[in-house]
Amino acid sequence: MCADILKAIAQPTRLRIIELLRDGEHCVCxxxxxxxxxxxxxxxxxQMMLKSGILRQRKEGLKIFYSLRHPEVLEMVRLAELIMQREAEQTLGVLTAKCRT
Amino acid sequence: MCADILKAIAQPTRLRIIELLRDGEHCVCxxxxxxxxxxxxxxxxxQMMLKSGILRQRKEGLKIFYSLRHPEVLEMVRLAELIMQREAEQTLGVLTAKCRT
DNA sequence: CAACTGTATGATTATTTACTCATACATCCA
DNA sequence: TGGATGTATGAGTAAATAATCATACAGTTG
Structure with a gap:
């Protein structure tokens, strides 16, 4: 089920990690x-994101570097932000309209 | 937080509803x-999807019709499916390679 | 008004999730 | 080999989630 991919993204802490990995691989430390x-x-x-398939692992000595496997993940986040932004604008629009009445 | 948008999508039952609404509005019944x-x-x-902002509501008599508010939601689902499919292909590739050894 | 239909919601439950602490495991280096 | 560093994981907990049943609510129609 593709819900697993979506679940791997739909969590604040994991979203922060994804943002961090936007510019390339980083180790846990x-x-x-x-x-x-x-x-x-x-x-x-x-581990959760690795198992869902959206991350890749590379070991180098003691450190383990994680990176994004699919650029589409960033695209999905971008779309979610776009929707949020559009909703904020609409809410603002409603408030503005109310002020005019 | 845009995680709310993603959470509204990242659940099997809700994904089924989203697929249903792909072709336009439907009532709860x-x-x-x-x-x-x-x-x-x-x-x-x-209700959950309505509050997160990805659905719209229209009342008509007793019935309440729900529909998708943002086409981007469908795009996000499509991207998740694309990732899933790519992973399936890679897994298959690995298995095929193993058979050749 | 009363009965009916369609939808929402309170109460409850089982499951899942996110987190913490302690500890195990793996690798490097002196 | 032993200690240090970086990462993973078992156990436990609190909170969130998804589902059900019963019931309330809203609008329609006789």
Whole structure:
């Protein structure tokens, strides 16, 4: 079911990780301080996204680097933001209209 | 947070509803038999999607018709399916390679 | 008004999720 | 080999989620 792909994206902490990985691969030791979560928690999210298929893993010595596997993931986030923005504009429009009455 | 938009989509039952609404508006009484869930459960999912902003409501007599508000939602589902499909192909590729060894 | 139809919602439950702490595991290096 | 570093994972917990049943609510029609 493609809901798994969507679920892997639809969570604030994971969205932050995805944003971080936008500019290329990062290791766990870089990611968890950046997002302000425990190492264990961050690792769990990364494992989850790895298993769902949206991330890739590369080991280098002690460190493990994660990166995005599909550019479409960024496109999906962009579309979600676009919808949010459009809704905000509509809400504003309604308020503006109310002020005019 | 745009995670709310994504969460509204990232659930099997709601994905089925979204697929149903692909061809235009439907009332609850049409939707819940089509997806094989209780009326109350279906109504809850519709309310959830309405509040997240991805659905629109139109009342006509007793019936309430729901429809998709943003075509981007369908685009997001399409991208998720594309990723799934690509992963399936890669898995198949790996298996094929293993058979050749 | 009363009965009926279509939809929403309170109460409850089982499951899943996100998180934390402690610890295990793996790799590197002195 | 032993200690240090980076990552993963078991156990436990609180909160969120999806579902059900019963019931309330709204609009229609006799």
């Amino acid at each position: 870089e990611i968890y301080p950046a997002i302000g979560h425990e190492q264990s928690n961050t690792s769990r999210h990364l | 049409e939707i819940y038999p089509a997806i094989g869930h209780e009326q109350s459960n279906t109504s809850r999912h519709l």
